[in-house]
Amino acid sequence: MTTWISRYRVPYALLLPTGLVIGLVILYPFFYNLWLSMTNMSLYHINDPAFVGLRNYGEIFKESELYSVLGKTIIWTVVNVFFHVALGIALAVLLNEGIRGKGIFRALLILPWAMPQYIVALTWRGMFSYEYGSINLMLTRWFGLEAVPWLSDAFWAFAAATITNIWLGFPFMMVIALGGLQSIPKELYEAAEIDGAGAWQRFWRITLPMLKPIMVPAVSLGAIWTFNNLNVIWLVTRGGQPADSSHILVTYVYKAAFTYYRYGYAAAFSVVIFLILFGFIIWYLNRTGALQDGVAR
Amino acid sequence: MAEVRLEKVEKIYAQDKRVLHNLDLQVRDGEFLVLVGPSGCGKSTILRIIAGLEDVTDGRLLIGDRDVTSVPPRERDIAMVFQNYALYPHLTAFENMAFGLRIRKRPKPEIESKVREAASLLSIEPLLEKYPKALSGGERQRVALGRAIVRDPQVFLFDEPLSNLDAKLRSEMRAEITGLHRRLGVTTVYVTHDQVEAMTMGQRIVVLNGGVIQQIGPPLEVYNRPANRFVAGFIGNPGMNFFEQVRVGERGMDLGGVPVELPGSSSIPAGEFTLGLRPESLSLDPESPLRMRVDLVEPTGGEAFVYGQLESENGHRVIMKAPSDVQAAVGDVVGFRFDPGKAHFFDAVSGDRIER
Numbered sequence: 237m238t239t240w241i242s243r244y245r246v247p248y249a250l251l252l253p254t255g256l257v258i259g260l261v262i263l264y265p266f267f268y269n270l271w272l273s274m275t276n277m278s279l280y281h282i283n284d285p286a287f288v289g290l291r292n293y294g295e296i297f298k299e300s301e302l303y304s305v306l307g308k309t310i311i312w313t314v315v316n317v318f319f320h321v322a323l324g325i326a327l328a329v330l331l332n333e334g335i336r337g338k339g340i341f342r343a344l345l346i347l348p349w350a351m352p353q354y355i356v357a358l359t360w361r362g363m364f365s366y367e368y369g370s371i372n373l374m375l376t377r378w379f380g381l382e383a384v385p386w387l388s389d390a391f392w393a394f395a396a397a398t399i400t401n402i403w404l405g406f407p408f409m410m411v412i413a414l415g416g417l418q419s420i421p422k423e424l425y426e427a428a429e430i431d432g433a434g435a436w437q438r439f440w441r442i443t444l445p446m447l448k449p450i451m452v453p454a455v456s457l458g459a460i461w462t463f464n465n466l467n468v469i470w471l472v473t474r475g476g477q478p479a480d481s482s483h484i485l486v487t488y489v490y491k492a493a494f495t496y497y498r499y500g501y502a503a504a505f506s507v508v509i510f511l512i513l514f515g516f517i518i519w520y521l522n523r524t525g526a527l528q529d530g531v532a533r
Numbered sequence: 534m535a536e537v538r539l540e541k542v543e544k545i546y547a548q549d550k551r552v553l554h555n556l557d558l559q560v561r562d563g564e565f566l567v568l569v570g571p572s573g574c575g576k577s578t579i580l581r582i583i584a585g586l587e588d589v590t591d592g593r594l595l596i597g598d599r600d601v602t603s604v605p606p607r608e609r610d611i612a613m614v615f616q617n618y619a620l621y622p623h624l625t626a627f628e629n630m631a632f633g634l635r636i637r638k639r640p641k642p643e644i645e646s647k648v649r650e651a652a653s654l655l656s657i658e659p660l661l662e663k664y665p666k667a668l669s670g671g672e673r674q675r676v677a678l679g680r681a682i683v684r685d686p687q688v689f690l691f692d693e694p695l696s697n698l699d700a701k702l703r704s705e706m707r708a709e710i711t712g713l714h715r716r717l718g719v720t721t722v723y724v725t726h727d728q729v730e731a732m733t734m735g736q737r738i739v740v741l742n743g744g745v746i747q748q749i750g751p752p753l754e755v756y757n758r759p760a761n762r763f764v765a766g767f768i769g770n771p772g773m774n775f776f777e778q779v780r781v782g783e784r785g786m787d788l789g790g791v792p793v794e795l796p797g798s799s800s801i802p803a804g805e806f807t808l809g810l811r812p813e814s815l816s817l818d819p820e821s822p823l824r825m826r827v828d829l830v831e832p833t834g835g836e837a838f839v840y841g842q843l844e845s846e847n848g849h850r851v852i853m854k855a856p857s858d859v860q861a862a863v864g865d866v867v868g869f870r871f872d873p874g875k876a877h878f879f880d881a882v883s884g885d886r887i888e889r
Contacts (some may be wrong), residue, residue, distance in 0.1 A: 423619035426586050431633035431684070432607040441632075445623040 272503035279497035292504035309484040316462045319402040324409025332417045349407035357471035360400040390481035397472040416450035535597035535687040536562040542592035567735030575744040612681035613690040620665040627661040630679045651679040691723040762884035779808040789845030809877035812854040821868035
């Protein structure tokens with residue numbers, strides 16, 4: 237025992253700070269949340285929470301709200317990630333060609349990523365304003381279209397938040413894809429060209445499959461981030477307005493916890509969200525083979 | 534199958550960097566032609582122009598009787614094997630070979646049978662389901678060859694395909710590629726910087742330097758009658774010995790102060806020339822007035838290379854190919870002679886061959 241300790245003292249001492257931080261900011265809150273989810277803690281029982289078993293979970297699954305919010309969350313995630321990846325790859329391909337002023341374009345296109353989400357969300361919210369927002373002004377004055385009730389209609393509010401988040405999210409995928417593109421050897425395109433492939437076929441048969449190994453982890457990260465993206469929805473739709481119709485799971489939980497103070501219920505909901513995400517990621521990584529060594533290439 | 538003709542081809546990159554100048558070249562129908570030269574001589578550019586991966590600044594390119602100067606690569610009906618194989622890493626060997634046929638939307642059974650046929654020709658059937666990553670260098674090269682064969686093209690283009698292989702594999706693949714050419718009879722243009730590949734594989738070889746063709750001919754003709762000093766020095770290993778400012782008179786020549794009789798010298802005009810001697814036309818001769826100081830003896834097994842300097846005021850470097858049991862040690866001064874019938878003469882200024 238003593239030899240074991242003395243032998244590994246230095247490595248464990250070096251690991252200790254990291255271990256402490258992980259314990260404090262990840263493990264402790266995780267298990268605290270698990271416990272919380274099985275209590276009735278709320279504003280009434282802030283000091284005397286009682287253990288209620290799985291009652292919160294029962295309530296969640298009985299509520300029809302869960303399924304509609306889950307549906308919206310899935311739409312939110314799929315639409316966002318799809319446009320992040322599609323726009324990101326398309327712009328990366330353009331930037332990878334020898335266009336003039338490449339450096340300027342690259343800097344401009346990365347800009348959305350460098351801005352705080354909070355500022356961006358509020359700016360877009362301003363632009364979506366029905367009467368004074370620049371978007372409606374453009375639509376009506378330049379294109380002669382009807383003004384869109386961006387923030388007062390359930391569908392358009394959700395669309396507004398989605399557009400904002402697409403703008404925020406594509407640079408990440410673009411940077412990843414650009415890195416991936418630069419690692420594709422030029423001869424592959426030459427070989428494909430001689431083999432008879434046109435520009436489209438080279439894109440579908442060489443570029444995309446060659447980007448896959450690098451895009452799979454990026455997409456799974458992007459899906460998690462988008463699924464859990466509280467800021468954009470919360471700020472653009474002002475807490476799920478109109479009438480709590482533009483919620484995704486995390487904003488719904490946030491409202492339950494910090495507007496209605498239903499801590500136990502919100503905690504249980506968080507666990508459900510965690511399990512959904514966890515299940516999705518395991519399925520996705522298995523399906524794309526990212527967890528198996530060397531199959532993706 | 535088809536002949537390939539480059540007519541007055543000019544290639545100038547940006548900044549007026551001229552790579553090819555007024556180049557005429559004809560690859561005969563069914564011929565195995567090797568382009569050889571030092572790096573930067575323009576040989577790869579010629580190949581890439583034939584492939585359509587580079588366009589010409591001026592001039593014409595014909596494959597068969599068709600002018601393909603501005604036809605995209607995929608419509609030229611050619612196949613190319615790259616130095617780094619350029620296999621598609623995300624596809625199996627089978628799919629790599631099938632790629633071109635799938636692009637051209639050939640029927641499935643045809644693809645299947647063509648790929649299997651090429652695979653059996655190259656003995657790579659067991660590898661068909663493997664990904665390039667799982668293949669060795671030689672196996673990858675075979676798959677790349679297979680990808681070229683299944684297409685049934687009019688012209689094969691090879692861009693230094695063996696330079697990434699180890700020496701033993703390289704000589705195996707040399708034989709394999711020439712064997713394939715004999716069986717398929719497809720017009721082939723092969724680029725290499727390795728003169729051994731050029732000598733052993735080509736039916737004709739084209740020696741290039743600085744974007745200009747120095748000589749075209751069958752390997753032995755190029756070796757035995759190099760058109761100029763560059764070709765003489767480039768082809769042959771170790772390289773030809775050159776002796777500058779050798780005075781040739783009526784009775785013979787003067788080599789470092791030693792008079793040498795020259796049979797048939799009458800056809801060479803009197804004057805100062807560069808003399809070229811292949812290392813194998815030199816031999817040791819203790820009686821000879823020609824003497825060299827030995828710097829290095831390199832036994833290679835079957836023979837030995839003796840490096841030294843002429844014992845004369847200008848101290849020319851001399852390389853001799855000798856039997857492996859050669860009696861010479863570093864520091865020795867040995868006598869040697871050469872076969873005057875095998876001496877080459879080049880113009881001292883232009884470097885052009887002087888015919889005897």
